[in-house]
Amino acid sequence: MMKKLFLLFLLTPLTTFCKTAAKVVGISDGDTITVLLAGNIQKKLRFAEVDCPESSQPFGKNAKQFTSEQVFVKQILFIETDTDHYGRTIAKVYYYDDKYLSREIIKTGLGWWYYYFSEDKSLGDLQQHAKENKRGLWQDENAVAPWEYRKAIRNN
Numbered sequence: 001m002m003k004k005l006f007l008l009f010l011l012t013p014l015t016t017f018c019k020t021a022a023k024v025v026g027i028s029d030g031d032t033i034t035v036l037l038a039g040n041i042q043k044k045l046r047f048a049e050v051d052c053p054e055s056s057q058p059f060g061k062n063a064k065q066f067t068s069e070q071v072f073v074k075q076i077l078f079i080e081t082d083t084d085h086y087g088r089t090i091a092k093v094y095y096y097d098d099k100y101l102s103r104e105i106i107k108t109g110l111g112w113w114y115y116y117f118s119e120d121k122s123l124g125d126l127q128q129h130a131k132e133n134k135r136g137l138w139q140d141e142n143a144v145a146p147w148e149y150r151k152a153i154r155n156n
Contacts, residue, residue, distance in 0.1 A: 019077040019094070027072055029055055030063025030111060031102075032088065035076065046088040048081045049118035050102035051146045052111040059137035063110040070104065071095050082117075090117075109136025112145050 025042065026034030030052025034044050052063035074095060082090040093101040105111040106123050109130035113123040131138040144152075 018079050020080070021075060021077055023075055024071045024073060027064055027068045030060065030067050030105065033067065033071065033093070035078070044088045045078060045091045045093060046084055046086075047102045047105070048090050048092045049114050049120060049123055050105050050111040051114045052105060053137060053143075054146055054149055057144065057146065057149055058140055059110060059143075062136065063105065066105065066108060066110050067101070070099075070101060076101075106130065107135075109134075109138045111137075114147075116147075 020037070022035035022037050022043070024033050025036045028034065028044070031047040031050055032044065033047075034042055037043055052067075053060040055061060055064065071093070077094045078091040079094075080089050080091050084090055095101060102111070103123060103126065106113055106126045107130060113127040115124060130136065137143045
């Protein structure tokens with residue numbers, strides 16, 4: 001028992017130190033923002049665990065607007081989780097102290113749970129709930145996942 005408590009004590013601060021504070025200075029689309037770090041360094045962040053419709057897809061502009069309303073010119077905290085093939089940092093973005101932006105996007109029906117890159121099944125439950133209640137993009141019975149949309153464009 002003592003070992004478990006000690007291990008928990010050691011690991012808890014590590015997650016706190018991994019969070020980076022930044023100010024959001026740009027919104028590329030529903031799941032990609034630009035932040036300003038200390039020293040006036042800009043960094044592009046792609047949200048972890050969510051994929052929003054492309055701007056040319058239905059609800060793409062709505063997703064961008066939602067993200068803008070939530071975080072534009074505001075302070076956020078983020079945790080880097082990976083880098084994508086475009087060189088963007090994949091990150092979990094938090095605002096208002098504890099709100100996880102990817103979760104909020106999925107809950108409002110403005111993005112898909114990116115299950116291929118996520119193990120958080122609660123996000124899938126939120127997506128199902130949004131779909132059942134026809135929130136956001138789920139109003140469209142023929143909604144196409146962004147990864148399928150991008151694949152179709154590449155194949156044309």
